[in-house]
Amino acid sequence: MNPSLELSQFNYELPQELIAQFPAAQRVESRLLHLDASSALHDRQFIDLPSLLRPNDLLVFNDTRVIKARLLGQKASGGKVEVLVERITDTNRVLAHVKASKSPKPGGTLILANAFAVTVIGREGELFELEFPESVLDLLDQYGATPLPPYIEHAAENEDDERYQTVYAREPGAVAAPTAGLHFDEAMLATLASQGINQAFVTLHVGAGTFQPVRTQNLADHIMHAERYRVPAETVAKIKATRAAGGRVVAIGTTSVRALESAARDATDTNQDGPFEGDTRLFITPGYVFSWVDALLTNFHLPQSTLLMLVSALAGMEPIQRAYAHAVQSRYRFFSYGDAMFIESSKQ
Structure with a gap:
């Protein structure tokens, strides 16, 4: 360079x-x-x-x-979280960005889309390793939202x-x-x-x-x-x-x-x-x-x-x-x- x-x-x-x-x-x-x-x-x-x-x-x-990588939810304590899956690493595991008032700790639980719970396994740099209860792709397809870029100001719609x-x-x-x-x-x-x-x-x-x-x-x-x-x-x-x-x-x-x-x-x-x-x-x-x-x-x-x-x-x-x-x-x-x-x- x-x-x-x-x-x-x-x-x-x-x-x-x-x-x-x-x-x-x-x-x-x-x-x-x-x-x-x-x-x-x-x-x-x-x-x-x-x-x-x-x-x-x-x-x-x-x-x-x-993939429909964006999920909204809450911690077990009730605090709001936003999860953006960055990479699927296994059938039911991902690396993800997690936005929350306080970072979730390993062993903690996140309730996503008021539908299912994921477990926080640990961290890799800025990303969190999360374990889903079943197939990540299936759950994202059912409950996730299309992750539009940050400069697009509307929430993802069907179009x-x-x-x-x-x-x-x-x-x-x-x-x-x-x-x-x-x-x-x-x-x-x-x-x-x-x-x-x-x-x-x-x-x-x-x-x-x-x-x-x-x-x-x-x-x-x-x-x-x-x-x-x-x-x-x-x-x-x-x-x-x-x-x-x-x-x-x-x-x-x-x-x-x-x-x-x-x-x-x-x-x-x-x-x-x-x-x-x-x-x-x-x-x-x-x-x-x-x-x-x-x-x-x-x-x-x-x-x-x-x-x-x-x-x-x-x-x-x-x-x-x-x-x-x-x-x-x-x-x-x-x-x-x-x-x-x-x-x-x-x-x-």
Whole structure:
């Protein structure tokens, strides 16, 4: 990492009213800001995406599924608690964030959703290990709420249960959506396939840490949160075939980037073809040399966030600063339910 990088270099002014609170009426109806390989900007619509891709390009999607990870309840003493499951570690155990006036102690009991009790086993850093009385996924599905990001001001509604989920989600475990994928519907996926544009999948279970601010001014001092990922051997084979055919690997979302680049490191170290899986703390900042990713479809990211640093690494700091200033001036919609950006690496 470049030791001179400072947090203040990744700031921008965002009017509050540009933070999208609800999704577009239809998934494909968002706008698309195109930053091409020469760093020129183009205002487009998301439905223009197929025209920006080429036969033999490979789109890599994150197929994680958002779980209903938020639960309200109370301690045995009656004090209110809010539980946000961060990671399911076993059939009936989780690591979770617990908000309470006083932290619960090991051996304590939490009554959640006025329906069932969980036992506090212990702590791992900021997270609490909780034991559920039966299958975590079953109880969350029945009693939990979709964990919308902190900048979305309404409580999760039925529409959010559907729209804060990609149409291809299949591996439950995320507590935040891989939001670039929210723009795709089945018709768009079929259109892309009909053009000879290939598709592959990775899994990265997005954690709540994706919303945590960077608290160190020198980026070299930042400790990245861990997220679980898996890149199947089939996806690795498709990446190699794409490269051999002169196509590009286009990551759909920054989570796909982190999974792919984490796997690429493992592939280099072990000279294997996958599958690759584990926890990743990969922190991508300007100066990073990408191994597998040539282009990226993504949403707009929070000021001073690790995701803004990642897109700056792919496109360059000045082009991203210019793109974000243009997006603010042109009233693009920001963050999870907002508009999209297609970034072609200047190093192609």
